[in-house]
Amino acid sequence: MTSHPISHDGPPSGAGIAPITSVVFDLDGVLVNSFAVMREAFTLAYAEVVGDGEPPFEEYNRHLGRYFPDIMRIMGLPLEMEGPFVRESYRLAHLVEMFDGVPELLSELRHRGLRLGVATGKSGPRARSLLNTLGIDGQFDVILGSDEVARPKPAPDIVLKAMEVMGSDPDRTVMVGDAVTDLASARGAGITAVAAMWGETDEKTLLAAEPDVILHKPSELLSLTVP
Numbered sequence: 497m498t499s500h501p502i503s504h505d506g507p508p509s510g511a512g513i514a515p516i517t518s519v520v521f522d523l524d525g526v527l528v529n530s531f532a533v534m535r536e537a538f539t540l541a542y543a544e545v546v547g548d549g550e551p552p553f554e555e556y557n558r559h560l561g562r563y564f565p566d567i568m569r570i571m572g573l574p575l576e577m578e579g580p581f582v583r584e585s586y587r588l589a590h591l592v593e594m595f596d597g598v599p600e601l602l603s604e605l606r607h608r609g610l611r612l613g614v615a616t617g618k619s620g621p622r623a624r625s626l627l628n629t630l631g632i633d634g635q636f637d638v639i640l641g642s643d644e645v646a647r648p649k650p651a652p653d654i655v656l657k658a659m660e661v662m663g664s665d666p667d668r669t670v671m672v673g674d675a676v677t678d679l680a681s682a683r684g685a686g687i688t689a690v691a692a693m694w695g696e697t698d699e700k701t702l703l704a705a706e707p708d709v710i711l712h713k714p715s716e717l718l719s720l721t722v723p
Contacts, residue, residue, distance in 0.1 A: 519672060541577045563648040566642075605721065614636055616640070652684030
């Protein structure tokens with residue numbers, strides 16, 4: 497894997513970097529701002545399955561990037577929460593918005609000939625449904641969910657599968673994520689781990705994981721490609 501410079505204050509310089517030809521994106525917190533919807537869906541699912549009490553959404557938020565059932569196991573919450581959580585997520589999907597600059601970024605990356613994929617902690621059907629609702633599913637060569645691989649993130653399986661579908665060169669592929677699990681999945685797959693800092697990520701925790709590249713807004717990814 498090519499070593500990339502880290503940028504804390506702006507886009508990476510691009511010096512000495514082989515231009516990337518494939519990008520694997522996480523979904524929530526990278527392409528879409530779904531935190532308000534997730535909070536409401538989680539709150540409703542908690543009330544329906546667990547009952548009274550304050551839903552531990554902040555703790556749930558720290559595990560984003562993982563598959564929902566895995567988060568439930570980690571938190572010691574009933575797996576039965578998945579049903580109402582998914583139901584409410586579908587119901588509220590029309591409220592999810594893309595981050596500023598994401599539509600333009602995807603269009604420009606496609607214009608430059610890059611192959612694009614999504615590897616998310618969501619299930620595949622839910623991810624594809626959401627991206628279809630947003631009208632951007634056609635921008636991607638592959639959209640994969642955690643239920644479509646043997647081991648979800650932080651294992652590398654979902655990234656490796658996306659790369660296989662796209663025919664990606666590991667030395668010219670990056671994974672853009674907003675969670676430590678994304679970075680771990682990228683490194684396990686032997687590709688460059690890029691931290692997206694424009695969502696509601698825990699910046700200190702993400703930086704402590706030492707991403708290869710740090711981006712502060714979506715458009716900065718273009719500096720790693722050939723115009």
